[in-house]
């Protein structure tokens with residue numbers, strides 16, 4: 001199995017590198033956004049490598065290496081991550097839009113603090129509306145809300161960005177590549 005795990009690790013590193021210079025109208029590019037989100041997840045939940053990897057790759061759909069499927073980017077993330085890292089990682093990344101819609105509804109301070117880009121995408125994603133119990137009663141929902149808060153924090157161009165090799169170490173640990 002180690003061979004397959006090495007493949008996942010190498011592919012993940014390649015996909016992450018492809019996010020350098022990809023911009024989504026925020027103040028950091030997609031690679032820095034990914035690394036910052038993962039760093040916050042690791043700081044808030046040390047030991048939860050699944051949450052860290054979900055945060056790292058929640059916007060993987062923006063990679064030019066992934067063929068455009070026409071699917072919403074949260075679903076692309078879920079479908080890309082689940083076979084590589086398991087159902088929890090895929091589910092958490094796939095919940096990051098639902099988590100935003102939920103937080104914007106229940107927490108006015110959260111809604112007020114969203115970036116302009118995030119407000120625009122929220123409108124496209126169905127706006128501020130209750131999300132169903134299939135989300136909010138899910139045992140992983142609290143972790144999905146945590147991922148979302150890390151995602152929203154990961155847009156500061158002045159924040160120190162974790163190194164890519166640190167993120168790959170977490171990926172390796174999660175998939176079981178011996179070091």
Ligand SMILES: [Fe+2]
Nearest residue numbers: 033058059151
């Ligand atoms: Fe994001």
